[in-house]
Each structure stands twice: as C-alpha cells, then as structure tokens.
Amino acid sequence: MNRRALYFGIAYSITVIIFKLLIVLGGYSLSTFGYFYSGITSVLLLVPFYYLAVRGTRNDYSGVIGGREVLRICLTIFAVGAVLVSIYNYFEFEYSGKALAIAYYNSEQFMTFLKAQPKIKAEDYQKIIVEQIKASEVSAFKATTGKLFSYILIGTISAFITSALMKRSAK
Template identity: 45%
Template structure:
C-alpha cells in the first residue's frame, strides 16, 4: 500500500467528516441541500483526491512517469481508505442523530412535504395514508441502511473516478522519449 495514497484517503475522509459535521451542527441536516445534496457532494469530493494522489506519487516516487495500472492502484487505495472511514462516520452520525430523524418525520415540515406529494399524485397518496407513511418511515430507520445508501454511490463514482484519473494521469516513459 502506498503511504501517500493512504494519506490522501485519510485527508479525503477528514474533509468529508468536517463538511458533514458542519451540516449537522449548523442544523442544516434537514434543509434541501443537507438532506438531498450533501451526500452526492461528499461523494464527488473524492475525484480531486485521485488526481492529487496520482500526481504526487508520479512526480515524487516515479520520476514523472507512472503507468495506468499503478495509477489505478493508488486511486483504489484512496477510495478504500475513504470508503472505510466515511462509512464508520456515517454509521456513528446516524446513531447520534436518530432521534432527530424521528422528530423530523413527526414534524409539520414533513407533513407539508407529504401534502405537496399528495397534490402531485392524488391517485397514489391519500390524506388518510399520511399516518401510515410516517410510521413506515420511522419503522424503516436503520443505521446500516443509511450507511449502505451512502457507500453505494461512493463506490460507483469512486471506481469510475479512479479509473479515469489513472488513465488521464498516466505518463509512460516509453511514450515520452
């Protein structure tokens, strides 16, 4: 395992944890950005770390040359470290804020969201179904499910991002000379 790739994975994890703590501690967890877009923002944050890690290893350790295979290995190391650490954080965060999810689903704010959905889809959602929908949402709250829901996009974007970064950053000595 490349130590520089490990450090970039740790740094990515630190950036994501600080970002998510800011959202949670500033009470933006249930805002539109905090609830819907913060997860995908944290996922896409990994892409620059791939490029930085591969560039750093290529220039410092390999004399300005690196193959796609080695670049992919570095990218996957960054992804693996980031995936493990952010997954642990997501699990801890969910357990820490589980009560707030229950309060949110029982709030008038969520009831308004249901009313908007009912107006858009009157055939599918009835006003009489609101208590059942709320109870189902609360019953399905799970730290494992929430963590898995955040791992899967990171895995897909991370694998394709690591591959793209390794191909883009590749510089073979044979091709340059």
C-alpha cells in the first residue's frame, strides 16, 4: 500500500469530518446548502486529494506512473475515506440525526413543501408529519448505508477518471 495514499485518505477524512461538524454544530443542517448540497460537496472533495496524491507520487517516479498505480492510489484514498467517514456518519446520526429529522419535519420548510403538493389536503398535514417522523426513526446503520451509496458511486467513478487522466508513460 502506498503510504502517501493512506495519509491523503486520512487527511481527506479529517477534512470532511470538520466540514460536516461545522454544518451540524453551526446549525446549518436545515439550510439549503446544508440539507441538499453538503453530502455531494463532501464526496467531491475526494478529487483534489486524488490529484495531490497522484501528482506527488508521479513526481517521486520522475514523472512516469502507470494507470494501474494511479488507480491503486485513488482507490486506497477512497477506501480509507469510506471507512472513516462512514464511522463518523454513524455517530452523527446516533447523536443528532433523529433530533434533526424531528426539527425538519416540524419546520416551515417542510410545511412549504407539503403546501406545494396539490394532491395533499390541509387536514392531512399533521398526519403526514407524524408518519414522516416515525419513518425517520431508522437505525444509524441504515442511514450510514444510504449515505455510502452516493459516496461509492462518485468516489469510484472519479478514481477511474483520475487514473485515466493522470497516468504518464515513459517517452
């Protein structure tokens, strides 16, 4: 295993955990960015770490690096990040996810969403809110698995794209 990839995977995980803690502890979880875009932003943060690790390794090899080695580096960063960020997501859900779901379903944002649905009657709003809160009481494992799907999809695709773009053969 490439040590540089391991270190960059740990650095990526620390960066994402700090980013997510700022959103949760700063009270931005129900904002538009915090609710809709923070997950994809944290996954897309992988790309600079891929680039920096591959660039550093390529410089160590005098500018020559094969595609398989690049892919190995990127997937190592991905695997380390997946494990550490998933552990964080588990604990985040256990300690703040359930309260956050209750706050969201009782918020004006969700009420606006309900009012925008033409098939839902006003007298059913409270019943829907209660059902949604009950449905949100899933286990932390299920919540972590749900977040892991997008992470796997985007992380592996970006690893393959990075390996295709950054490989260099001897001239």
